[in-house]
Amino acid sequence: MKPRTLAAEALGWVEPQHRGLIPAIHPATTFERAADGSYPGGKIYSRDNNPTYDQPEAVLAALECGKHALLFSSGLAAATAVFQALRPGAAVLAPRMMYWGLCNWLTGPAREWGLRSSFYPNGDLQAFEDACRKERPSLVWIETPANPMWDIQDIAATAEIAHRFGAMVVADSTVATPVHTRPLELGVDIVMHSATKYLNGHSDVVAGALVAAQASEFWDRIRAVRSSGGAVLGPFEAWLLLRGMRTLFLRVEAASANAARLASHLQASNRISSVLYPGLPGHPGHDIASRQMAGGFGAMLSVRLGGEVSARAFAGALRLFKQATSLGSVESLVEHRASVEGPQTLCPSDLIRLSVGIEDIDDLIDDVDQALAAS
Numbered sequence: 168m169k170p171r172t173l174a175a176e177a178l179g180w181v182e183p184q185h186r187g188l189i190p191a192i193h194p195a196t197t198f199e200r201a202a203d204g205s206y207p208g209g210k211i212y213s214r215d216n217n218p219t220y221d222q223p224e225a226v227l228a229a230l231e232c233g234k235h236a237l238l239f240s241s242g243l244a245a246a247t248a249v250f251q252a253l254r255p256g257a258a259v260l261a262p263r264m265m266y267w268g269l270c271n272w273l274t275g276p277a278r279e280w281g282l283r284s285s286f287y288p289n290g291d292l293q294a295f296e297d298a299c300r301k302e303r304p305s306l307v308w309i310e311t312p313a314n315p316m317w318d319i320q321d322i323a324a325t326a327e328i329a330h331r332f333g334a335m336v337v338a339d340s341t342v343a344t345p346v347h348t349r350p351l352e353l354g355v356d357i358v359m360h361s362a363t364k365y366l367n368g369h370s371d372v373v374a375g376a377l378v379a380a381q382a383s384e385f386w387d388r389i390r391a392v393r394s395s396g397g398a399v400l401g402p403f404e405a406w407l408l409l410r411g412m413r414t415l416f417l418r419v420e421a422a423s424a425n426a427a428r429l430a431s432h433l434q435a436s437n438r439i440s441s442v443l444y445p446g447l448p449g450h451p452g453h454d455i456a457s458r459q460m461a462g463g464f465g466a467m468l469s470v471r472l473g474g475e476v477s478a479r480a481f482a483g484a485l486r487l488f489k490q491a492t493s494l495g496s497v498e499s500l501v502e503h504r505a506s507v508e509g510p511q512t513l514c515p516s517d518l519i520r521l522s523v524g525i526e527d528i529d530d531l532i533d534d535v536d537q538a539l540a541a542s
């Protein structure tokens with residue numbers, strides 16, 4: 168079956184007792200043992216696992232062409248579980264431009280705990296290989312397209328180099344989604360998602376997910392981090408996430424098509440200094456993105472307006488785009504990233520990030536036009 172069919176039908180699962188097409192929510196925190204001490208239902212305690220996870224994890228594994236998936240209480244909980252499964256003293260390499268929350272964690276608590284984190288310039292394979300030679304990382308992190316400039320990393324080439332140096336490779340594919348890119352098929356070992364974004368898609372669940380290409384001792388350690396640390400998703404949130412994933416393809420394709428139209432429109436404006444969107448032929452990562460992204464280039468783009476004052480005035484003048492953090496929902500959002508990220512940010516102060524939703528494109532274009540005129 169094609170991925171959109173797997174998603175729409177949530178693998179075609181039918182609840183066995185009443186033949187319900189939609190799974191039940193299991194609020195139980197604990198599950199009964201048999202007289203012989205075994206667990207005939209296969210579940211023990213909800214900090215280890217919950218039956219409401221089974222279906223969304225299976226759908227995600229199928230969409231990413233992986234063998235195993237794990238849900239977490241947030242995207243950051245999923246990402247940090249990967250690093251916590253390493254041994255203290257391990258070296259990790261991550262991109263210089265990446266989701267700032269994880270970058271902060273890698274340079275803060277992770278270093279205190281003993282991880283040796285260093286950073287490679289996005290998109291520069293020679294510099295990445297040199298960094299591998301110098302740092303000898305146990306794990307390489309990829310984010311593509313990467314927040315907030317939407318740099319593109321060649322996934323297959325990065326994985327090949329990293330594996331040559333004996334490193335595992337994990338890709339944050341939150342922005343690409345399985346609709347556009349399947350990193351496991353390009354050689355990555357584990358895919359990570361902030362499921363808060365496109366997978367759920369409605370700004371009403373905070374969740375994270377990991378999908379592994381195959382079983383491994385490292386994957387078992389990640390599972391143990393989840394159950395011993397307790398960063399588990401509530402059953403209701405897991406159920407909502409499954410509901411969201413059923414419309415993933417419709418939502419992501421519509422939002423990506425809107426973003427492509429909007430990027431071209433904004434590029435024609437003389438009030439914008441540059442439009443950062445991998446779908447534009449002038450974007451430095453466009454050719455690689457065309458190879459590793461199918462059916463679109465995602466729905467995230469940024470614009471630079473030549474100065475912080477005009478950038479913030481533009482964001483404030485938008486009406487349909489709501490000024491709010493986050494991305495990947497059906498409604499469009501706008502954000503001045505530098506002020507959100509604070510003094511350590513690498514994000515230029517004239518940059519405005521747009522998360523394009525599924526509204527009518529004419530309304531979105533009218534909104535940016537009136538905001539550019541007003542600011």
Ligand SMILES: Cc1ncc(COP(=O)(O)O)c(C=O)c1O
Binds near residue numbers: 341364493
């Ligand atoms: C690319 C990316 N990765 C990870 C995260 C963290 O996810 P969460 O907010 O679900 O913890 C975010 C959140 O904005 C993100 O944009």
